[in-house]
Amino acid sequence: MTVTASPTSRAAEILSRPVALNGLTVPNRIVMAPMTRMFSPGGVPGEDVRSYYARRAAAGVGLIVTEGTYVGHESAGQSDRVPRFHGEEQLAGWAKVAEAVHEAGGTIVPQLWHIGMVRKQGEPPYADAPAVGPSGIRVDGTEGTGKAMTQRDLDDVVGAFAEAAAAAERIGFDGVELHGAHGYLLDQFLWAGTNRRTDAYGGDPVARTKFAAEIVAAVRAAVSPDFPVIFRYSQWKQEAYGARLAETPQELEAILTPLAAAGVDAFHASTRRYWLPEFEGSDLNLAGWTKKLTGRPTITVGSVGLDGDFLRAFAGKGAPVHGLDNLLDRLERDEFDLVAVGRALLQDPQWAAKVLGDRFEELQPYDGTALKTLS
């Protein structure tokens, strides 16, 4: 079933316009943000994961970005309950997820993930592999706790992302999102705090972008030319909330330009509150700047529909409902193109149907209970 918007509501009118990401037409502007759930024992997404995503597609989410899913590299992950994007059984599980979302009228991309130096003690099949990163430094600054990647390691990880992207296209997904945000492996290269390399992969912002750009180029080459490649990035890091990749629009441009040139079709600019200006002297948020600097379609995210950012969720706290007027104004101005929704969609699988159907009085505050189940 596809949810049709009520023509009377401003939200419906603005949010239900289709948008093209390379060869993919997303039926509306609502994106489900990637959210790690850890409900896939053995790395295999099962029937419950399938219906969890299909339920949200059936209720009108235009594009689902799956929870982060590990690429096929020995150090990519640490939990055996996070779904993997390699292996026969795992990919067969994912193929059914994509099929169910399509049957429900939605589109879906996997978020391909390597956690790098965030890795601590791993579970099988990740138990013995080292944590790897640009310089063996953790996001919190602890040195010497992991392995600085060799050229061979870099090439292996590039290959793992390319293989996962090719698999995504083969098993019926609509594109891929590369997880370059929040202090995980790709972001560890982008950020000077974790990248102290003195070879071609370290130094100025362009050099720090080289590894991510190589991954984008390899992914681009592994899939059809019209298969969308989305790149998610952030200024903040999971273990360093105040960290910034770029202090100025010029620094941001130095990072984004090589990524766009390597073949990124759309950027997903991860912030905690979408209404905050990114740089002084302009109202534009990070997605707004990204669109202005690259000309690519962008996805915004961060406290959509809720008052109180998502760190509150990790602290076990809820968040009240918040209006969408500011968001709609920005969409109307074409500051960005799509809107990713995290906790509000965790809480309520019907969130998109309510927003598109002008049923705002039915929206629920976020209370954290949805973290415990795949409801």
Ligand SMILES: Cc1cc2nc3c(=O)[nH]c(=O)nc-3n(C[C@H](O)[C@H](O)[C@H](O)COP(=O)(O)O)c2cc1C
């Ligand atoms: C439970 C949970 C798991 C998350 N897992 C991921 C993830 O796997 N990949 C990712 O890029 N972001 C992840 N995030 C961040 C969300 O994608 C999103 O950016 C954040 O929740 C802000 O959106 P919100 O305010 O609408 O919740 C996660 C957030 C939550 C609450």
